[in-house]
Amino acid sequence: MSQQRPERSTTRRPAARPDASMSLLTNVMDHSLDDGYAEAAERKAAAGVGGGLPRTLRAKLGLAAGLVLAAVVVTVGAAQARISAPTLAKEREELINRIQKGTDEADAQQHRVDALRDSVDAKQREVLRHHGGDKAELLALLAGSTQVTGPGVKLVIDDAKDAESGNGGGPRESNGFSDTGRVRDRDMQRVVNGLWLSGAEAISVNGQRLTSLSAIRAAGDAILVDNKPLVPPYTVLAVGDGQRLSTAFQDSVDGRYLHMLQENYGVRTRISVEGDITLPPAPSVIVRTAQPQTGAEKAGGADTGKGTS
Structure with missing residues (x-):
């Protein structure tokens, strides 16, 4: 008795996907947007609310008002700048004039100081010549009052x-x-x-x-x-x-x-x-203790206790 060979089915099974082992990653890629977000987007689209420029009249009016306000602010700022420019220029000019005036006054004071210093030097030389006679230059040298x-x-x-x-x-x-x-x-x-x-x-x-x-x-x-x-x-x-x-x-x-x-x-x-x-000469020569003798003191002798300069 011969055994019959089992018949082989000719029906082919569907081929497996190459990424069948990565079903989780495949699901994430195919459904990157959560279902809740997708439903919300569909409801906004059905109600006429979406991205981009506003479509309702109220939104358009709001945008127009914002643009007008921005333009007004820029215009007012430019106008104020034009108005304040002459004022700033005037204040700057006044400040420059005050500085120049102060500089001129300082120069004039310095000239007066130089003139007074020359006068004092001349007086000192005259006094030295009067009291020192032919030794005036030596006295001026020793006193440091001359260059x-x-x-x-x-x-x-x-x-x-x-x-x-x-x-x-x-x-x-x-x-x-x-x-x-x-x-x-x-x-x-x-x-x-x-x-x-x-x-x-x-x-x-x-x-x-x-x-x-x-x-x-x-x-x-x-x-x-x-x-x-x-x-x-x-x-x-x-x-x-x-x-x-x-x-x-x-x-x-x-x-x-x-x-x-x-x-x-x-x-x-x-x-x-x-x-x-x-x-240079000394800035100032001030005798603090020694004083010249007067005529009466000279006649009285050396017991006056004052020396001669």
């Missing part, structure tokens, strides 16, 4: 390159000065006194003329000459016999002191002989 020109020396003193360095224990610490490599007021005092003793006839420090009434003091780390602060480097000009003055100063005790500051503290110094230097 001086002649040969002399130029001494430049500056702080050390590293002004904060130092090991301490130096001679300047005895009076409370720390060893910082800075030039101190007492250093300048010794330099100036040394130049006077070496034969200087007139001295200035950074353009500040020194007289017998000048004071060199300190305010913190700053050096003051007649209460005017000086900034390093300090340029000391001294009128006198240049070469002799330079040699005498460097050989003096104060000159050796300055050399010691250079060797031990790094203070920088430079001295040179100059053939022609000019020193």
